[in-house]
Amino acid sequence: MGKGGQQVGSPEPPCQTQFNWDDVKKHTSNTNGRWIVIENQVYDITRWVKKHPGGSRVIAHYSGQDATEAFRAFHPNETHVRKFLKPIHLGSLDEEVKEDDKDKSLREDFAVLRKTAEEMGCFKPSVTFYLLNVGHVLMFEVLSYLILSYFGTGWVPLSLAIICHTIMQAQAGWIQHDFGHLSVFKSPRLNRYFHFFIMNMTKGASKHWWNHLHYQHHAKPNVVGKDPDVRLDKVFVLGEEIPEMVAKTRKSSMPFNWQHRYFFIIGPPLLFPLYFQIMMFYHSITRRVWLDLALMTFYYVKMAYLYSPMLGLGGTVLFYMAVRVLESHWFVWVSQSNHIPMEIASDKERPWVALQLHATCNIVKSYFNDWFTGHLNFQIEHHLFPTMPRHNLYKIAPLAESLCKKHNIPYILKTLPGAFSDIVQSLEHSGQVWEHFYNAYHS
DSSP states (O other), X not given: OOGGGOOTTSOOOOSOSEEOHHHHHXXXXXXXXXXXXXXXXXXXXXXXXXXXXXXXXXXXXXXXXBOHHHHHHHOSOHHHHHTTTGGGEEEEESSOOOXXXXXXXXXXXXXXXXXXXXXXXXXXOOHHHHHHHHHHHHHHHHHHHHXXXXXXXXXXXXXXXXXXXXXXXXXXXXXXXHHHTTOSOSOHHHHHHHHIIIIIIITOOOHHHHHHHHHHHHHSTTBTTTOGGGOOTTTOOOTTHHHHHHHHHOSSOOOGGGHHHHHHHHSTTTIIIIIIHHHHHHHXXXXXXXXXXXXXXXXXXXXXXXXXXXXXXXXXXXXXXXXXXXXXXXXXXXXXXXXXXXOOBSOOOOOHHHHHHTTOOEEOOOHHHHHHHTTGGGHHHHHHSTTSOGGGHHHHXXXXXXXXXXXXXXXXXXXXXXXXXXXXXXXXHHHHHHHHHHHHHHO
């Protein structure tokens, strides 16, 4: 180890302990080193990115930037995390964070809001809530098997079993999301154990793969080149910038002016059973996360063991694929309703509140909407406070809305059907933008 926690093979560490923003801005790549700023202190994350529990890219996306608000948002136990900062500390800034008075006021007001949320107990999880949620996931898994076991494999019991298994999969997706955000237990280790159980062994998906993608999404939502959820330009172009970029650089491509129509064919039906199914195994194998792969495989062995005697191996595969198609519809419509219709643009290094609000919107509260979306109808509050237990998001919503009004930031609330409709309308608009620039560049 060298000065500032620098390891052999990394860029030569600087001798000074005082830096300015020009120094920080020069370090945004593995070649020059990656630096970030947290609370006016400069840290070299060039080597640390490979060890970062949230994945290498989530922290690298803040290279050359102030990451204070993101650091606070992602780490519920700052005391524990700060010990990892000491070896990579380089020095301090000799100037304050460069921002206008409006941004400074927003940061200060958000810090007050976070303190208020803590005093209200909004970061304290309800054991009863999570026990009931895990219990109802396991109940639907058992029901799926018992229906076929007791009533046979006719169309009626088979359909009911598929519905029960789909509900189990979708709701397990929402509950794993809580464990993944360290929202349930004070102990990060306990959250990770339960995350493995729900994500890998109950859903048959990859916890490691989910963390790698989802944390990037939260760090820079809807930011071109940084949020993996908007890197879809092989099949869809989103927002205003991506359509022009694709039209300019590709002479031959998908007919994106039709994407709002073929979305119904290759979007919701195929995301889970095709793309996700391939990518989660590819991720685990190529990154050699063998425990992740083994626990994920457990689900498929369990499915074959339980269902093959009743449905045969081929029937079990068809049963599984039917569930994945239905679950894929559920997930896509819910997850995309909060983001695709919002601003999708290059990194503007906005304060945390403005960054999240330009990329997210809410869906009205109701018992059904809360259950159906896993409380992600409060997407704004979830993005502002990603470690807050989801059953408390509604409590802080009125205060978050007031903060937005004070700073003239749109706080968008939609009905569930309206949010779904906006997905299609935004795809149609982006397709038209692509068509306009494609004709201009290639006519």
